[in-house]
Amino acid sequence: MAIFVEVDENNPSIVRDASKCVYCGMCKKTCKVPVCINCGQCANFCPPEAITEKKDFDKIREIIKNTDKVVIFNTAPAVRVALGEEFSGEDGEYVEGKMVTAIRKLGVDYVFDVTFGADLTIVEEAAELVHRIKNGGVLPQFTSCCPSWVKFVEMYYPEFRKNLSTAKSPISMQTATIKTYFANLKNIDPRNIITVAVAPCTAKKYEVQREELSDASKFNKMEHYQDTDYVITTRELAEWIKEENIDFYSLEESNFDDVMGKGTGAGVIFGNTGGVMEAALRTAYYYITGENLPNDKLEFHEVRGMESVKEASIDINGLEVKVAIAHGIDNARALLEKIKAGEVTYHFVEVMNCVGGCISGGGQPKITLLKLKETRLKRIASLYSEDERLTKRLSHENPEIKELYENFYKEPLSEISEQLLHTEYFDKSNLLEGKV
Numbered sequence: 001m002a003i004f005v006e007v008d009e010n011n012p013s014i015v016r017d018a019s020k021c022v023y024c025g026m027c028k029k030t031c032k033v034p035v036c037i038n039c040g041q042c043a044n045f046c047p048p049e050a051i052t053e054k055k056d057f058d059k060i061r062e063i064i065k066n067t068d069k070v071v072i073f074n075t076a077p078a079v080r081v082a083l084g085e086e087f088s089g090e091d092g093e094y095v096e097g098k099m100v101t102a103i104r105k106l107g108v109d110y111v112f113d114v115t116f117g118a119d120l121t122i123v124e125e126a127a128e129l130v131h132r133i134k135n136g137g138v139l140p141q142f143t144s145c146c147p148s149w150v151k152f153v154e155m156y157y158p159e160f161r162k163n164l165s166t167a168k169s170p171i172s173m174q175t176a177t178i179k180t181y182f183a184n185l186k187n188i189d190p191r192n193i194i195t196v197a198v199a200p201c202t203a204k205k206y207e208v209q210r211e212e213l214s215d216a217s218k219f220n221k222m223e224h225y226q227d228t229d230y231v232i233t234t235r236e237l238a239e240w241i242k243e244e245n246i247d248f249y250s251l252e253e254s255n256f257d258d259v260m261g262k263g264t265g266a267g268v269i270f271g272n273t274g275g276v277m278e279a280a281l282r283t284a285y286y287y288i289t290g291e292n293l294p295n296d297k298l299e300f301h302e303v304r305g306m307e308s309v310k311e312a313s314i315d316i317n318g319l320e321v322k323v324a325i326a327h328g329i330d331n332a333r334a335l336l337e338k339i340k341a342g343e344v345t346y347h348f349v350e351v352m353n354c355v356g357g358c359i360s361g362g363g364q365p366k367i368t369l370l371k372l373k374e375t376r377l378k379r380i381a382s383l384y385s386e387d388e389r390l391t392k393r394l395s396h397e398n399p400e401i402k403e404l405y406e407n408f409y410k411e412p413l414s415e416i417s418e419q420l421l422h423t424e425y426f427d428k429s430n431l432l433e434g435k436v
């Protein structure tokens, strides 16, 4: 058996250049599955960069140079606490303002914040959770924002696919909204919009190609196009900025563009293990009680931290909501087996493929093994301190989200929300045939 992971040439997330391989076996040791779930962790730990993400930034550069397309960038929360490391910044340094300026310098038309999309996901996903609890729906509800986890369930545990929240990931909600609501607002033909996500993640390159994530074209009654056109990783963004000779640390700071440029503290912590759970609990509390959590009760420390599986029982006005959080696909597998055996029961389960969450995604600046733990903790702390700093810390209180619902989606789980913000999952166990 090969000492390295086999990378299919059609893999949308990673490539392997055999000529650079030193046959160290690190990729094989890192990979936890026999059939790829696109997480990119093997690329993070391949010393000579024989395995890397499949790079897409040149294509976007060409589009910016040679076409009049409206190019819209959307940056995920975890990117801003790692990008600085590529420019000799401190580990985990929060570089949001410089990142936005650097992207504008690349010639991009709009720079939006996926923290906005994260708030949108929470509004829909928390509403779905409360609906499932009150109406005897399938429980536990699983988070669905991590495409590697979703693919893992579809391939290895398809019997659990009804547990996955139908809420799309933040990026996929955001781009479906750009090519409908935003396009209409600005009077732009959605066919002329190129949406780019900057993500810590290589699996997003796979996610955006899912056939069903093209709801904007169906909504607009136009020929098929993807809601998200391209995904580039944090590392790709850094490479591009360096190639353009932009001196990152001498840049002024600037703000995201309006309409989808504001995120709350709840959206920001999406990048951390336990962050989606905490954000959802804050909003679920509001849906159940009709009141916002008081400021001194906003933080759910029992769902934070690096323990492989965390459990908590949260009392919301007498309703006991039982939750679990797993990070790392091995830990998720063990948790699923326990749920399957009926040894544990929960209402809501968060899973992230990457250890620590998206802050150590497969497209983030590489960390040496010696500094692995320390750097992950610094990135995590940086997102939590931004949450503490912000005055808006509840997704449903995001003023731009409120405006979006008033003008377009009406309410969570409405017909139009279901059409553009929710999706479905499939039994993909056939992909394992002959492989396991």
Ligand code: SF4
Pocket (backbone or CB within 6 Å): 005, 013, 014, 030, 031, 032, 033, 035, 036, 037, 038, 039, 040, 041, 042, 043
């Ligand atoms: S991308 Fe992830 S799942 Fe795919 S080969 Fe690499 S480590 Fe394994």
Ligand code: SF4
Pocket (backbone or CB within 6 Å): 003, 004, 005, 016, 020, 021, 022, 023, 024, 025, 026, 027, 028, 045, 046, 047, 048, 049, 050, 051
């Ligand atoms: S980690 Fe990289 S160098 Fe090592 S075996 Fe895998 S592909 Fe080859």
Ligand code: SF4
Pocket (backbone or CB within 6 Å): 039, 145, 146, 147, 148, 149, 200, 201, 202, 203, 204, 352, 353, 354, 357, 358, 359, 360, 361, 362
């Ligand atoms: S945990 Fe985050 S970075 Fe890692 S695969 Fe999932 S979505 Fe991507």
